[in-house]
Each structure stands twice: as structure tokens, then as C-alpha cells.
Amino acid sequence: xxxxxxxxxxxxxxxxxxxxxxxxxxxxxxxxxxxxxxxxxxxxxxxxxxxxxxxxxxxxxxxxxxxxxxxxxxxxxxxxxxxxxxxxxxxxxxxxxxxxxxxxxxxxxxxxxxxxxxxxxxxxxxxxxxxxxxxxxxxxxxxxxxxxxxxxxxxxxxxxxxxxxxxxxxxxxxxxxxxxxxxxxxxxxxxxxxx
Numbered sequence: 001x002x003x004x005x006x007x008x009x010x011x012x013x014x015x016x017x018x019x020x021x022x023x024x025x026x027x028x029x030x031x032x033x034x035x036x037x038x039x040x041x042x043x044x045x046x047x048x049x050x051x052x053x054x055x056x057x058x059x060x061x062x063x064x065x066x067x068x069x070x071x072x073x074x075x076x077x078x079x080x081x082x083x084x085x086x087x088x089x090x091x092x093x094x095x096x097x098x099x100x101x102x103x104x105x106x107x108x109x110x111x112x113x114x115x116x117x118x119x120x121x122x123x124x125x126x127x128x129x130x131x132x133x134x135x136x137x138x139x140x141x142x143x144x145x146x147x148x149x150x151x152x153x154x155x156x157x158x159x160x161x162x163x164x165x166x167x168x169x170x171x172x173x174x175x176x177x178x179x180x181x182x183x184x185x186x187x188x189x190x191x192x193x194x195x
Contacts, residue, residue, distance in 0.1 A: 030185050034111060037178060038096075041118065045089045052082040070143030077136045088128055092117050105193050112186045119179045122171040130164040 059075040059082070066072065095117040097110030137160050141153055 030108075030182075030189055033182055033185065037115075037182060040178070045093075048089055049086050052085045055079075055082040068143050068147070070139060074136050074140035074143055077139070081132045081136060084132070085128070088121070092121050105190060108186050108190050108193075112183060112190070115179055115183050115186070119175050119183070122175050122179070125168055125171045129167055133160065133164065 056079050059078045063072055063075045063079075066075070092114075095110075095114040097107055097114055137157060141157060145153060
């Protein structure tokens with residue numbers, strides 16, 4: 001019964017009211033979608049930061065325990081790389097829009113800019129995630145090649161390469177499935193609101 005009344009109200013409403021309803025529906029859906037993405041991003045940032053801090057602490061401990069010079073250099077570079085990772089993740093936060101923007105279109109534009117910063121960050125993973133880590137792993141491997149069994153060295157290097165390749169393709173998937181659709185939704189909504 002209520003559904004029939006709602007259908008009658010919908011059918012009797014003007015096109016302008018329907019367009020307003022559609023816009024508000026798109027706004028609500030987009031807002032919900034952006035909040036889910038933001039929760040995912042915060043989780044990703046937190047987990048990467050915790051891992052980087054753990055890496056810094058472990059590398060610092062090993063830096064003072066292991067007497068080999070090349071290993072110390074590799075661990076020092078690993079600390080620098082982990083700190084750089086933390087700074088890199090934090091740099092994306094500066095694009096995060098405030099909920100208190102002047103108007104909704106400006107808020108959407110800021111969100112689009114924020115999503116594009118995330119996209120650029122994830123797409124450049126090879127340069128900030130893989131490229132700095134592999135030379136350090138090579139230096140570490142050279143420094144411990146005579147002191148550690150070969151199977152352990154191979155295992156560590158295969159694991160590092162596997163994690164890097166997995167991260168690279170995971171980030172490509174995230175950009176394609178999570179970021180790009182939301183950027184498109186924002187562009188569409190901005191176009192509708194500016195008409």
C-alpha cells in the first residue's frame with residue numbers, strides 16, 4: 001500500500017524534482033563509497049606504517065648486533081627506506097579534503113584530487129616500493145653469502161621478489177577496481193551539478 005502511494009507520488013512529481021532526487025541519491029551513494037575507500041586507505045596506511053616501524057626497530061637492533069660492515073650498510077639503508085615509506089604514505093594525506101568545504105562541488109573536486117593523489121601513489125609503487133628495496137636486498141645477500149646457508153639466502157630473496165611482484169599487481173588492481181570508478185563517479189556528479 002505504501003509502495004503504491006510512493007509510486008503515485010513519484011509519477012506525479014515534475015522532472016525537475018526527479019532530477020534533484022537522482023542527484024541527491026548519487027551524492028549519498030558517492031559519499032558512502034568514499035567513506036568505505038577512506039577506511040580501506042587508513043587501514044592500508046596503518047598496516048604499512050606499523051610494518052615499516054617494526055622494520056626500523058628490527059634493523060636498528062640488528063645494526064648493533066651484527067658485526068659485518070656490508071650488513072650494517074644494508075640495514076642502515078633499510079631504515080632509511082622504511083622511514084621514506086612512512087613519509088611517502090603521509091604525503092598523500094595532505095590532499096584529503098575537509099568535510100567543511102565551502103560548497104559541495106568544491107568538496108567533490110578536492111575528493112577527486114585526493115583520489116588522483118592515491119592513484120599516482122599506488123601506480124608509482126615500482127619506484128618507491130620495489131626499486132629501493134631490491135638493491136638493499138642484493139647488498140644484504142652479498143654481505144651474508146658466506147655466513148648463512150645458501151637455501152636461506154635464496155628463500156629470503158625469492159620471498160622479497162614475490163612480495164614486490166604481489167604488491168605491484170595488487171596496487172594495479174586497486175587502482176582499476178577501487179580508485180578509477182570513484183574518480184569517474186565524481187566527474188559524473190560534478191558535471192551533473194554544474195549543469
